[in-house]
Amino acid sequence: MGGNMRERIRAAGHDVVGYDPRPEISDAASLAELVEKLAAPRVVWVMVPSGVTEDIIEQLGGLLSAGDIVIDGGNSKFSDDGPRAEKLGALGIGYMDVGVSGGVWGISNGYALMVGGDKKHVDHCMPIFEALKPEGEFGFAHAGPVGAGHYSKMVHNGIEYGLMHAYAEGYELLKASELVHNVPEVFKSWREGSVVKSWLLDLLDRALDEDPELANIKGYAEDTGEGRWTVEEGIRLAVPMNVIAASLFARFTSRQDDSPAIKAVAALRNQFGGHAVKR
Known part of the structure; x- marks a missing residue:
């Protein structure tokens, strides 16, 4: 799903660097290399199975800089979002949770997005959300503060x-x-x-x-x-x-x-x- 989202964002004219443990579909050899390839301020969208989300976000906290933003688009439990935002916020790193629906069809149909986070972070990332959502007025909601996106999903x-x-x-x-x-x-x-x-x-x-x-x-x-x-x-x-x-x-x-x-x-x-x- 993350790979399809990468292609849909690219099709909208954005530069995207993706990392996956499978080298045949990855644009970087590691998370560290992914961060190096992105120009600051960086936006890193995490789209991984829930069992490894915490570890990935922990690693990103040590690699990113103040002013960067982490987005978790997986099916995490909403109660995990507040502690993540607090930990990253202490480093000056923003955090948003985004509920994503669309499955394997999203690459062509677009994805329904339910976003939780500060308005300033949402506004900064709107070009990404516009690229991912379906055409038209529906398919996107800033549901509320951190946690609201995963709660809605x-x-x-x-x-x-x-x-x-x-x-x-x-x-x-x-x-x-x-x-x-x-x-x-x-x-x-x-x-x-x-x-x-x-x-x-x-x-x-x-x-x-x-x-x-x-x-x-x-x-x-x-x-x-x-x-x-x-x-x-x-x-x-x-x-x-x-x-x-x-x-x-x-x-x-x-x-x-x-x-x-x-x-x-x-x-x-x-x-x-x-x-x-x-x-």
Whole structure:
């Protein structure tokens, strides 16, 4: 995703130096060389898996100078942003958190950007944001101070969990019906003129075109943290999260080949009602 973002920014006429451990796609041999190749004041956008973000930002703190800016565009937890901004700020280095949505399609469609940080840093980096966002008036928000960008992306991904699972339940019900004989065509019919049309629906239609029975996909869905954090915030703020919480727990169910909870339900039904237990 970071590589695609580099190309989209370059296409807008900006000079970009990228570093990646894979030399075939990297413009520098190390983070230190990346910093050397950038003219001050530098803007360094970190787009890495959450497990290594802290280490990368720590390294950058020792390489950058006062007046430079670090942007974390990964799916970090919003509560990590304040301490990072404070630590870098003590060195005179600015920090922004940017929630980024767009996936592999962003290079051509643009990316939705949710920014957290000081206005002076946002204003300085607007040419980058303009290059990355979709054309038109939508796709960018200065959501608030440091932490607001990742908080907004967390909620975005929680909503995504719920939307995805609603489509998935509809798919399963259509598949189970004895009346509907062409499930992929039904989904295709919803892509225009329907109130449930969306990009996610387009992607599901694409998946069904490639594999109408989804026979080559295992029924296992990972959660990367944002759904959990959204539910945790709902608990903290006493905001009901019925749909998002249910979609998160459904992902947990997908990891069980033979659900212990459903085994217990089957055993109870057998005990009080004599219902047969299937093996």
